[in-house]
Amino acid sequence: MMGWNSHRWLFPILVVAGAFLVFVLRATMNDYILSIVCFAGINIILAVSLNLTNGFTGLFSLGHPAFMAVGGYVAAILTFPEARKAMLLPALPYWLAAQQWSLLPALILGGLSATLAAFLVGFPVLRLKGHYLAVATLGFLIILQVLIINMESYTRGPLGLNGLPMITNLWWVYLWVVITVYVCWKIKHSSLGRSMLAIREDEMAAECLGVSLAGTRIMAFALGAFFAGVAGGLWAHLVTAITPTSFSVVMAFNLVVMVVVGGSGSITGAAFAAVMLTLVAEFLRPLEENLEAYGISEIIVAIGLLLILIFRPQGIFGSQEPGFLMKPEQRPLNSK
Amino acid sequence: MDGYIAQQLVNGLILGSMYALVAIGFTMIYGIIRLINFAHGDIVMIGAFMTLGLVISGKISFPVIILLVFIAGAFMGTLIERVAFRPMRGAPQVTGFITSLAISILLQNLGILLLTAQPRNFFCPDYLQTIYRLGPVSLRAIDLGIVVTAVVLMVFLGLLVRFTRLGMAMRATAENLNVARLMGININHTIMLAFAIGSGLAGVAGMMWGGKYGQIDPLLGFVPGLKAFVAAVIGGVGSIPGAMLGGYLLGFGEVLFVGLLPPIYSSYRDAFVFITLILILLVLPNGLLGGKTEEKA
Numbered sequence: 001m002m003g004w005n006s007h008r009w010l011f012p013i014l015v016v017a018g019a020f021l022v023f024v025l026r027a028t029m030n031d032y033i034l035s036i037v038c039f040a041g042i043n044i045i046l047a048v049s050l051n052l053t054n055g056f057t058g059l060f061s062l063g064h065p066a067f068m069a070v071g072g073y074v075a076a077i078l079t080f081p082e083a084r085k086a087m088l089l090p091a092l093p094y095w096l097a098a099q100q101w102s103l104l105p106a107l108i109l110g111g112l113s114a115t116l117a118a119f120l121v122g123f124p125v126l127r128l129k130g131h132y133l134a135v136a137t138l139g140f141l142i143i144l145q146v147l148i149i150n151m152e153s154y155t156r157g158p159l160g161l162n163g164l165p166m167i168t169n170l171w172w173v174y175l176w177v178v179i180t181v182y183v184c185w186k187i188k189h190s191s192l193g194r195s196m197l198a199i200r201e202d203e204m205a206a207e208c209l210g211v212s213l214a215g216t217r218i219m220a221f222a223l224g225a226f227f228a229g230v231a232g233g234l235w236a237h238l239v240t241a242i243t244p245t246s247f248s249v250v251m252a253f254n255l256v257v258m259v260v261v262g263g264s265g266s267i268t269g270a271a272f273a274a275v276m277l278t279l280v281a282e283f284l285r286p287l288e289e290n291l292e293a294y295g296i297s298e299i300i301v302a303i304g305l306l307l308i309l310i311f312r313p314q315g316i317f318g319s320q321e322p323g324f325l326m327k328p329e330q331r332p333l334n335s336k
Numbered sequence: 337m338d339g340y341i342a343q344q345l346v347n348g349l350i351l352g353s354m355y356a357l358v359a360i361g362f363t364m365i366y367g368i369i370r371l372i373n374f375a376h377g378d379i380v381m382i383g384a385f386m387t388l389g390l391v392i393s394g395k396i397s398f399p400v401i402i403l404l405v406f407i408a409g410a411f412m413g414t415l416i417e418r419v420a421f422r423p424m425r426g427a428p429q430v431t432g433f434i435t436s437l438a439i440s441i442l443l444q445n446l447g448i449l450l451l452t453a454q455p456r457n458f459f460c461p462d463y464l465q466t467i468y469r470l471g472p473v474s475l476r477a478i479d480l481g482i483v484v485t486a487v488v489l490m491v492f493l494g495l496l497v498r499f500t501r502l503g504m505a506m507r508a509t510a511e512n513l514n515v516a517r518l519m520g521i522n523i524n525h526t527i528m529l530a531f532a533i534g535s536g537l538a539g540v541a542g543m544m545w546g547g548k549y550g551q552i553d554p555l556l557g558f559v560p561g562l563k564a565f566v567a568a569v570i571g572g573v574g575s576i577p578g579a580m581l582g583g584y585l586l587g588f589g590e591v592l593f594v595g596l597l598p599p600i601y602s603s604y605r606d607a608f609v610f611i612t613l614i615l616i617l618l619v620l621p622n623g624l625l626g627g628k629t630e631e632k633a
Contacts, residue, residue: 060430127618128618131429135565135613135617136614140614142606143611147607150604249558253438257438293449295446295449296445299441299446302438302441305434305438306435306438306442309427309431309435310423
């Protein structure tokens, strides 16, 4: 390796290269392809942020779609044009009905709402372990769906909100992918990240070394929820409609698949798996429609997951990141 | 009003019988290999479709259908255990949980692929549709059949677990898998048997589900599966009497929640069930009858 600090320039170079790619894609590709790329980006945000909880800290949560729903609905209500609001949501309180925000602040407020929800749910529920936590977070997802269905004056109940302004574009998605990956990367290589990994490996040992279990867990949960909320907002303004069933158990499953396939704890792995899974689903869709074999893409994904769990349970990347992205002193010794 | 409450209690009894049958399988499997088997609910779906197929295909009498559906469920359970869970035994708990989620999604989508997502009407012979009146309560013959069949099956299971060598092996394995192996118990057989019995009962519950609600589709197993899990947690996961008790308590609780509160609350039914789950997990992690103290919280 070069003597000067080549690593310092790596991240900015990658960001600029990515931006150039976005520019080229937007100039050359049609809307359909661009929307697939957007979905891939949103899935990267979701998988990388879910990795904070499920991968780094070992808290197995199925609640990510619930946080997406919180962020998505909050952002959607905020950006909804005033005129349409008066028509579709006549019972909305005046102070909300008069709002018409632009995308970025709506996304951030959506993310913060999801964080708040994560704090409220996390304090009681994060005491549970292993698969009990998984079932409790799944319960939270279902409770939230019921609440959304019943809060008709804000959400139009089971009908959902449609005709949202289509203001998510590839630049916004790219911006949030960069923020998510950067923040998670910094966390992984900070003392907070080390605490998370320590909790995953051995709770009692971590506690003995002075790691605050409750604090670290809730941080992981809330940080993951923030990005899930933002991704929910991006998703809503890309699909331009949002219903209580948009964020389902199947989505929770797909996100978990991304983390497990990529390798729990690997940011690159989660991002890679997110892109792969989006592409696989997109390629299988025409097959499904031509053969009228609905359900086949889910079957293929499920079988793929089973094979990975049996033959490579640590996932494609394990907990590692590719060596060239690491600072020289962070690289494992054998990879020099 | 008394008649109304009596009717609601009977409805709770019927719903509870089905939850209890499914919950028993959950609890047996969990008791032995500490696995939350998410695919258990989908065996309910398979049982329902199997029944429909048998009813359409010919004049098989209902007791025989029950037996065949039990066998079909047991076969599916064993197959799943052999193909998916056995290679993963000894892996972290969460891995098993993800595996069962994957199998659940696999079965649901196989159902959609082979049978389409369209709900189908469930046929019931006329003699099962006769309505009886007992004082203020009215119930169909099939409702009576559900309760009686469930109770008979549970008594059988109780006797099997309590008095046979197989039952003793199952209890020993649940107590401590490694020691049971050292005592010469064939662990693989015992685990397979737990899957077979549990899944068989779930299959029969699917038959009841179809008869009760009259329509079935490939995704119908999700809700009974989750609720049976809640029932198992209420009773204390790992305890078979607990699962029965939890099933009936949940059945009564759910029906009374909908029946006694003003109608606006009835759409909160599922939320009620899961709030109960989270509260029980936090306050009473061993459930009502779960004996062993084990780390859950």
